[in-house]
Amino acid sequence: RGREGGGEAVTTAREVAQRIVSGRGLPEETAGRGRAPANIALVKYWGKRDEELNLPVTGSLSISLGPLGSEVEVSPAEGPHDAIWLNSAPQPLTGVFARRASAYLDLFRPAPGYWYEVKARNTVPTAAGFASSASGFAAMARALDDLYGWGLSIRELSVLARLGSGSAARSLQDGFVEWHAGSAPDGMDSYGERLPAEWPELRMGAVVLCAAEKPVGSREGMKRSVETCEFYREWPGRVAADLAALKDAIARKDMAALGTVTEGNALAMHALMAATRPPIVYALPETVAAMRTVWAARQEGLPLWFTMDAGPNVKLLFEAKDEARVRGLFPEVQVVAPFG
Numbered sequence: 001r002g003r004e005g006g007g008e009a010v011t012t013a014r015e016v017a018q019r020i021v022s023g024r025g026l027p028e029e030t031a032g033r034g035r036a037p038a039n040i041a042l043v044k045y046w047g048k049r050d051e052e053l054n055l056p057v058t059g060s061l062s063i064s065l066g067p068l069g070s071e072v073e074v075s076p077a078e079g080p081h082d083a084i085w086l087n088s089a090p091q092p093l094t095g096v097f098a099r100r101a102s103a104y105l106d107l108f109r110p111a112p113g114y115w116y117e118v119k120a121r122n123t124v125p126t127a128a129g130f131a132s133s134a135s136g137f138a139a140m141a142r143a144l145d146d147l148y149g150w151g152l153s154i155r156e157l158s159v160l161a162r163l164g165s166g167s168a169a170r171s172l173q174d175g176f177v178e179w180h181a182g183s184a185p186d187g188m189d190s191y192g193e194r195l196p197a198e199w200p201e202l203r204m205g206a207v208v209l210c211a212a213e214k215p216v217g218s219r220e221g222m223k224r225s226v227e228t229c230e231f232y233r234e235w236p237g238r239v240a241a242d243l244a245a246l247k248d249a250i251a252r253k254d255m256a257a258l259g260t261v262t263e264g265n266a267l268a269m270h271a272l273m274a275a276t277r278p279p280i281v282y283a284l285p286e287t288v289a290a291m292r293t294v295w296a297a298r299q300e301g302l303p304l305w306f307t308m309d310a311g312p313n314v315k316l317l318f319e320a321k322d323e324a325r326v327r328g329l330f331p332e333v334q335v336v337a338p339f340g
């Protein structure tokens with residue numbers, strides 16, 4: 001897997017970005033602002049067909065977390081380097097956050113030696129266990145669009161956000177968002193699209209079991225799975241079936257069907273991870289205990305399901321009418337109403 005070989009000219013992320021914004025010159029404003037929601041995948045993204053452009057092997061489908069996400073302000077700066085702030089704190093240029101932000105800004109510099117100041121703020125509680133890189137890059141794409149006055153479509157913004165982080169393609173809209181895998185080598189058909197569905201009673205709960213840094217990042221982990229997991233070939237077919245079942249469940253507002261697909265897809269992804277070499281296991285004893293609590297509660301009639309990402313924390317899925325019982329089981333849960 002990976003990039004097409006055979007002497008074909010490969011498309012770089014900067015080429016894609018410049019094609020989208022081409023001929024639309026210098027900033028129109030002195031500062032641009034953007035905000036974007038975090039998202040949690042119900043059918044997961046795990047594996048790329050192109051690492052430069054963050055093009056996925058499969059589609060995925062997430063739910064956005066409304067007010068929880070990122071806000072970014074970007075403006076041209078004096079230099080001689082970018083100035084990057086996170087939650088009001090200046091970020092060291094050699095740190096992971098500033099390096100990733102500057103690498104993304106490289107896609108949008110009108111000329112070498114053109115610098116930016118970025119002020120990023122996460123509205124996700126830092127320890128909530130909701131990823132912020134997706135909302136961060138989506139908010140950054142929106143802020144750049146505002147700064148330059150490009151007037152890009154949601155679809156174009158989603159492609160630009162994806163160049164920063166794959167899952168950011170799903171953070172341009174609220175509600176349920178499907179990220180189409182696409183098949184074009186330049187990825188112009190790989191973007192997030194909102195499903196025409198509302199589910200005001202739906203709730204997502206974050207249960208933080210461990211806030212420590214994860215042992216293997218998603219980027220490295222999914223690459224390793226594609227290269228070494230002998231079951232990876234089963235994954236695209238599984239995702240296709242799960243996507244179809246999930247969209248059907250959403251259209252019918254069938255909580256049991258949504259929960260069953262979501263929980264099963266997360267467990268299948270974690271099985272892929274475990275069968276990767278060397279193995280990747282994110283679950284802690286507390287993670288397994290939380291899973292068992294959910295299963296036992298479901299046996300007793302509580303409509304409650306979970307999902308997990310590339311870490312030990314658990315996210316719960318349920319409906320508003322069951323919130324008190326869920327809080328009884330998980331007193332520390334942070335509950336989000338994705339549809340406000």
Ligand code: 2P0
Pocket residue numbers: 040041043044045046054060133164165166167168218219309310
């Ligand atoms: C997801 N994850 O669908 C899956 C589930 C983690 C587990 O998207 O390399 O940070 O920037 O494209 O988007 C996390 O991966 O990776 C992720 P890159 P990203 O939410």
